[in-house]
Amino acid sequence: MEYVIEMINIRKEFPGIVANDNITLQLRKGEIHALLGENGAGKSTLMNVLFGLYQPEQGEIRVNGKAVNITNPNIANDLGIGMVHQHFMLVDTFTVTENIILGKETTSRGKIDLKKAEQEVREISERYGLAVDPKAKISDISVGMQQRVEILKTLYRGAEILIFDEPTAVLTPQEIKELIQIMKTLITEGKSIILITHKLKEIMEVCDRVTVIRKGVGIGTLNVKDTNPNELASLMVGREVLFKTDKTPADPKQPVLEIDQLFVKDSRGVPAVKGLDLVVHAGEILGIAGVDGNGQTELIEAITGLRKSESGSIKLNNKEVRNLSSRKISESGVAHIPQDRHKHGLVLDFPVAENMVLQTYYKTPFSKKGILNFKEIYKKARTLIAEFDVRTPSEYTLARSLSGGNQQKAIIGREVDRDPDLLIAAQPTRGLDVGAIEFIHKRLIEQRDHGKAVLLLSFELDEIINVSDRIAVIYEGKIVAIVDPKKTTEQELGLLMAGSKRKEAGEESHV
Template identity: 60%
Template sequence: MENIIEMKGITKVFPGTIANDNVDFNLLKGETHVLLGENGAGKTTLMNILYGLYQPEKGEIYVRGKKVNITNPNEAIKLGVGMVHQHFMLVHNFTVAENIVLGMEPKKGVKLDIIKAIKDVEKLAKKYGFNIDPNSVIEDISVGQQQKVEILKALYRGADILILDEPTAVLTPQEIEELSVIIDNLKSEGKSVILITHKLKEVMKMSDRVTIIRRGKVTGIVETKDTSIDELAELMVGRKVKLVVDKKPCTPGKKVLKIENLQVKDSRGLPSVNGVNLTVRAGEIVGIAGVDGNGQSEFIEALTGLRKCESGTIILKDKNIFSKSPREIIDCGLGHIPEDRHKRGLILKYSLFENSILGMQHKMPFSKRGVMDYKKIREYSQRIIKEFDVRTPSDEVAASALSGGNQQKLIVAREISKDPELLIASQPTRGVDVGAIEFIHKRLVEERDSKKAVLLVSFELDEILALSDRVAVMYDGEIVGVLDRADADEQKLGVLMAGGSLQKQKKEVNEGE
């Protein structure tokens, strides 16, 4: 098979770090090639160079055997290279069709020919088996559908080399299956695909070859059929990784969180959480499973004071926190790892030491009578950065400078270091690598073992089953079943997640009473 992409000796330096250190990479025509590595290993940097967003200090790039100098994305697109970024670049109040043709609009005179645009998008979507409505507005469709729009946008521009950056980070299990089929369809059309990921099960399922990068250097190139998950994990992290969570049986104590008949509306004013009852005790992890869009986000926003509750009761350690402010709820003993680290977890332009005390900035020892004590803040930030292995040259750099996984570890460090009575962990390992997943899982179990209550929300069934002592399933804004971990498996949870019922499970949804 012929090389369609060759990158030779690529070196890229940022202040304080070598992101790519003499990296070689090649892509064969018609293959799916995974770039695997820890967060901050240099995977996305390498692909940003191929896409023209960064310029390397040294190295050469060949496309279809010809040496090229890609100085911007427009040149990459002309060479047939398209990139779907981890954080989608869509105009949320535009339709699907308008987003796909943006910048290459069919015209009728000087105006957009919207009818032709819709027909072109329908034809393209049908060709690749995408079930998507060109007239839908982006803000009204699921994350999985938005990803399809990004892929179609690249294909509309003539891409036959597709770079997908962490494509499964925000997808449900069903959407991941759909993506796998899409990639197979693209390959059958003669396209070549580069996946940037750290999800080992998906690597084994979707790829033909894997290039592993660790701290800017290539540590191995393997044929997928000749390797294993354990080998890939070790090449990626540089040590053997425990892929199974070590966890003793739980011994639940007193109720820490009690929710009764909670009613919440979404941003359109429609019912989103419909009469939820749930209890979480000290010394247990209760997992919330469910397909994205079934009220989980609104449920957690209501518990944390980020969304108004319509009715019901929320008791945290004998205090009614119903419709209290986020600060009041934090002061009652809540820690919150939010599902969107950029929107809810960090102020990206602020330094790490400033982000390390968010939610505590008004308290001693960090401030007194409104005056910040920066010496105490720096001592604290440096301690938790070290304890939680947040990889950064300094606590003075902006949070935006960190990789996604290190941003997530900073949030986990901050929230656990608050010593909360209840820790809400919403998608705690979204977009982080296997080494960071192992670390975060270990810390969540340690919280449980120290008699804290943990409420875990995750779309990753493997994560729910690995960590939870009880599993509650949300469907259409309701808790439709609560299972003890010993009774829960993927099949039973899948039935509940799809809106079915388990005849054998007639337990009260407010398990733990």
């Protein structure tokens, strides 16, 4: 069997950790090969070795049967290897074309021939069904479109082998469908793809083979047609994983959060939340389902004090909190697992321990008369790290060094430990593997069972149906229906999210 890529017995070490322990990966021409593992298993590290961003301590890489030494990404590009990174490497103020040609500019008489480049970008875009406007500015296009630009960047450089690093982590369900179609088109054009992921559904749908790695060790390679999600989950995590969350029926009590006729504008001053009403009770998980961009982000930001609202009422335990500061709202009993953990959840260049007290550092025992007590801060962090299974070399490790799943566990530990009345969980499992997802769902249900009110915002419909006790559907800034997760389907929710009205007799929704 001839392989286009062979990574044989690759070992990559960082101080105090073996990220890849003698892993072998072999890619056939014309296949989509999944690289599956938990957050922090070493998937991205292995691909960064292939792309020349890291140098391995030992092992061999062969491209089309020839041993190669890939010491930087330019060599990878010359060998026909392109990488679509999880965090896009784009310049916001540049156009699509300017980003694509960056570092590979064609010049005519010493000047960059932008017209010619635009024409080339348009041709490649049309050939692969990418539908991108070469003249659009990066800051003006959606995340899904930005990803297409990253794909175009690799194709413009002549890539025959494409590495996709967690490509669906930030996409809407519709964009995921489109991306899968793009991948299939690339394969029919003779390309080969390595897909780094932990989403089992996508592997079953689009991949030919899958290599599983666990804690830096290669577990094996399987044909996708010969396996199933349960087997893959067990191989990836090392134990059986429950896809259905076990929970008893909710026992809702008094209202904790009451929102009445709330109006909020987005960053451009356009109304995003338009007269929204919502009630969340103690002892229930209320899920918000909706297509991204229907006012969810602005709603959460208004409740947590990150954004001013225009009018209406937000009551917490019967007290008005609308337009109070974030700290005042936090101290009123609101905990927030934010949608963007890097932007609003962590200070990435602070140690894990200091991130654990971001909401409480000014209180005793963590500070006295304005002076921080680091002994108490680090003692508290050790307790939370153990309780919430945050896998980190130590409490002194910088937050940016942790995998996404462990960053999320650190945030959840910090927020839950404050014993809030209302826990707002926005996209709590975005980009996480099945083991971490199971852990987080259990914690949300635990909070509900302790009599807390939980507001869950997620774009994953199976998560909303699985975890929520009631589902509020948001459309164009309003709650348009409240449904019972036990009596609804993804299809019905999808229609409601697209603005369809419920027509069933006796099914009138009451907020």
